[in-house]
Amino acid sequence: MICIGSNVGDKYANVAETLAVFRTILSGFQASDIYESDDDSGLGQPYANAVCAGFFNDRCESLHSLASTREKAYGRTPESKASGIMPLDIDIVVFNNEIVNSQQFDKPYFRHGLSQLTLHPYKCLHTHK
Numbered sequence: 001m002i003c004i005g006s007n008v009g010d011k012y013a014n015v016a017e018t019l020a021v022f023r024t025i026l027s028g029f030q031a032s033d034i035y036e037s038d039d040d041s042g043l044g045q046p047y048a049n050a051v052c053a054g055f056f057n058d059r060c061e062s063l064h065s066l067a068s069t070r071e072k073a074y075g076r077t078p079e080s081k082a083s084g085i086m087p088l089d090i091d092i093v094v095f096n097n098e099i100v101n102s103q104q105f106d107k108p109y110f111r112h113g114l115s116q117l118t119l120h121p122y123k124c125l126h127t128h129k
Contacts, residue, residue, distance in 0.1 A: 001052070003093055004051070005047040007039060007086045019031050025066070027055045028053075032113035032114070032115075035048070035050070060095040
């Protein structure tokens with residue numbers, strides 16, 4: 001499960017374009033609507049967010065690399081998060097039935113998108129407290 005967010009520029013288009021990419025590389029793809037949430041750091045503008053899920057036939061590191069490359073293409077820098085400017089943020093939250101980002105897993109904006117997905121084939125969702 002992947003959480004996507006953007007809080008600058010055409011943030012809804014940034015998220016929609018990224019969902020379109022994941023639709024082509026994840027089998028059994030599904031996605032939430034794109035919705036708005038406050039910046040929980042208090043530094044930046046509200047985010048456009050979405051959550052998507054599907055199966056990826058490679059290692060988690062490959063998916064992280066793809067996400068990082070896309071973030072940089074949209075203008076993300078190492079200073080982005082600290083400054084509250086986030087052109088694109090892609091967080092891999094669940095991979096291969098394991099929570100790989102527990103901090104994101106518990107965020108209300110992730111849970112909101114997750115609640116819209118119709119299929120939860122991930123056993124970790126039933127065991128995470």
